[in-house]
Amino acid sequence: MKKTKTRIFIASALFLMIVAVAITFIKRGHSYDLQVFRTGNGWGYDILKNNRVYIHQPFIPAIEGETPFSDRESARKTGRLVISKIRKREIPAVSKEEIDSILTGK
Template structure:
């Protein structure tokens, strides 16, 4: 292996390690968010270590089974839930939190 090849190898290895560190929290949990179609709108699914943890086809904390009207709002809501999980908080959202998310979009 030449010096240039070794440098390329170590740069690639370092990049992979940094990516893993960024995507994993201290407990080694790997969170993924998937936006899913739901009726006439969108929902989200949160997976932890590639296992379904939360399947949310409708807007939480809102009466009725209403999907999100756009992917952006579903994604933003799912990201907030993931942040709560990473902070060891319950993943539930209040009506006030949902109202704030919906008003911002």
């Protein structure tokens, strides 16, 4: 009888440990971070995935030409939008309308 209780206790403890480890790994997923940087005449951003550059964006996306962001805040807002799309499993492309909204503050 005592051996049975001990075995049940050990099995229960192992099961709980396995569940705890599984939950930790499931919640962990990928870590995305944003770094805004100064370019020669403006601003850009990097999206980091697990501390490695995943997207390097030195220019405003969705507009013609190679124009950097004029201010740090616009680059930051655009980078945050891209991370939000990635986390929602959406295509991380930014539309002209989204850029216009960020740049005009609407």
